[in-house]
């Protein structure tokens with residue numbers, strides 16, 4: 173994908189300033205369906221650490237915006253990805269989450285596939301001279317890894333992962349992220365559009381009002397938000413005792429990575445419907461010994477508390493975005509450059525289907 177010309181913000185700049193996306197983009201079904209096609213069907217998706225799948229037959233199954241997929245360690249040791257869709261009559265093959273299987277057996281009519289996606293048996297199908305097993309394997313998707321993290325893409329023509337990661341590799345080059353061990357995964361559901369939560373993640377403007385205990389641990393007057401290519405970067409100096417290293421990253425279109433002195437966390441922002449979003453967090457630490465366990469647990473709990481604080485406020489905004497009074501609001505040049513960058517990427521994706529904001533100031 174070509175980089176947006178960030179100097180050209182004509183689409184967002186009116187005589188009255190720089191504005192966020194229109195409210196209806198946060199709840200309209202047609203917008204959500206266009207996002208599925210133009211964003212989630214074609215951009216790389218963070219799946220999780222490859223260390224989740226150490227052995228042949230280990231898999232992780234997930235979804236994003238209604239696309240169900242899984243990544244599995246094949247017998248030859250390679251990682252393979254497939255749509256989680258049986259080619260017989262479309263049943264879902266694997267339940268979401270991590271697991272292990274020698275072969276994949278669809279529970280609907282019992283078709284069996286190997287870990288390379290080949291149909292091995294179609295039991296009791298009957299005689300049919302037109303039916304060839306080799307024509308009915310699982311539908312593959314692309315899987316690549318970067319520094320121990322797996323990503324998947326449904327678009328065979330998408331650019332390589334490393335090109336799509338933009339500024340991320342350079343930004344974290346000094347952090348030994350592949351040496352950290354994943355210790356926990358946590359999921360959260362919230363009633364808001366995925367962009368509503370993303371807007372919240374890519375700005376620190378709300379920290380004093382929504383996260384008072386977190387605010388006490390950072391020098392908020394020096395909180396900075398910048399963006400690179402496909403990346404929003406937030407930093408803040410730490411006060412004594414903070415568990416955070418003060419580097420929070422968001423990558424287009426829907427993953428986050430936060431690095432702190434003894435570990436990191438990453439999350440997938442998963443659209444479930446136009447007004448529902450799931451967050452899937454993974455927590456990693458450098459030291460996973462028994463003596464570090466208490467501190468690690470506290471770090472996880474603190475992070476989860478902050479996430480819950482964000483949910484509450486995002487759900488309140490969502491209700492008003494849907495109510496029809498609010499149209500759209502101005503973005504702070506000091507704090508909301510990340511929101512503007514994210515919105516520009518969404519605008520660019522929607523423009524591919526001819527969807528533009530129109531004359532909102534009537």
Ligand code: FES
Nearest residue numbers: 258260261278281
């Ligand atoms: S849908 Fe999977 S075997 Fe029929």
Ligand SMILES: [Fe+2]
Nearest residue numbers: 372383478482
């Ligand atoms: Fe927050």
